Amino acid sequence: MTLTAVLTERTELGQGLLLRVQARPELLACRPGQFLLLRCGPDWTPYLRRALFPVDAGHDSLVFWIDSLADEGIAWLSRRRVGDVLDLIGPLGKGFALQAQQRRLLLVGQAAQVAPLLALMQVQLSRQGSVVLLLQAPTAAALLPPGALPPSVEYYTATDDGSAGSADALDSLLGEVTPWADALAAAGSPAFLRQVQRRIAATRPEPYRGFAQAVAPVPLPCGSGACLACLVDTGRGHHRACQRGPVFDLAELVL
């Protein structure tokens, strides 16, 4: 069903924007790691809907953090004003699964893809679990400002230009924090996720299936399972990320 939602709040946050939309219960059912498809205007330019991962869901609203204005569709969204109506489809796909006994959650992401991790962070905090967030970005300006996170979240950063943690910091931080965690969730580019896979394998000698989940780094152009542009190699065949994912066990992703 295509559903309308109304933009009720628009705040600058870091390099990006925090958008709150009032939405119907069907959309509010979007779990961390699931996504919605946004139509970017009535004019077929940009043509495709854009996959949006909410960072939080309230009792009547969803929150999005958009930072990648380089994309034409997201740039269109950034130009919407309070009161504008958005056309959304969803929730789609399969999100993260956390077991009750998983109390110490490590989130590892690249800033541009952090949205689904922030949604999971909220769920973990709401059940009194602990959260550490390791975020990587090209520069300090592209990072999420520390003030945007709940104080109970331990937040570490690494930047390519060294402006907020050295480029190597991520690897050593991962080495330090991974043994503490009993669950890990990751989102980033294929190279980034490969780095996380290597680090986990080195830190946890036992097979880590069930410990780490990741958002597959693939486009989601149709969201329906038709276009096949989201195929993910799991080593046991290719699967459509919009159907079986986009969240997969990190151990099964062939990147």
Place this chain on the structure above:
Amino acid sequence: MSAAQRRESGAASLVNLAPRHKVGLTLANPVLLAAGVVGYGDAVLPGLALGRLGGFVTAPVTRRPWREALPQVAETTGGLLWQRGLWNPGVRVVVRDYGPLWRRSRAPVIVHLAGDDPDELAAVAATLEQTPGVAGLELDLLTPYQDEAGGLEEAAEQALAVRSAADLPILARVPLSTSDEAVQALVERELIDALVLAQPPQGLRYRPADGLAATGHLHGRALAPLLAARIAELAGWVGLPLVACGGIHSLEDALACLAVGAAAVQIDTALWVDPLLPERIVEALEG
């Protein structure tokens, strides 16, 4: 019969896409979904009421599994390039996995056959004929700017192979560039029941910023007037139902194609953006 005439005649929106075929291919309305845009009928966005439509054409099916280059989608201005290839698990698995869905489908299922080899096409067609729920077959004949004589012989062999293997209506999808002579030759051989215009053309998108090029079949709104023009040219003399496929992104686009002589329309990638579009067209046609 135009959409308006159809409404006035009270014939609702019923359409037979294979009037020369002994069983025919009768659709409740002339709104179809193009090959692959709902996969095998399993890839449906929430809100799309497949059962309300005239039918749908599946993603391609080959005899053996086809898994080569990974499919890609690249956005263009007002459209996209879809490099899907023939990616599919082969007819045996397709029938096993989706046959039950086709059997239950309220909308007629037209399976898109793929491949060049007549024997392979015949084998797939024979399997599909035994599969309950399959109402018709669609196959691509000719390629753009194909040598007319050689290309036509090859196309005729492919159509003959399918016709001999399966007693199901055959829709032939040809390129927009297919000449009048080639269309006439195909029609005269009486190997096909309807003509689908057109196979999506091949496109290339180049991004100067990073020097990356993407290729694929072009889908987008700009194709609708091209399609309507070709349908209008052919409608007067081709004695087969014409199906307009490509570029239809609005009720107006669909009505234009029906008004100039299309018996039915196929909605393609517009569906992914506006999944309620086909149903809106059906409702408008039903008055």
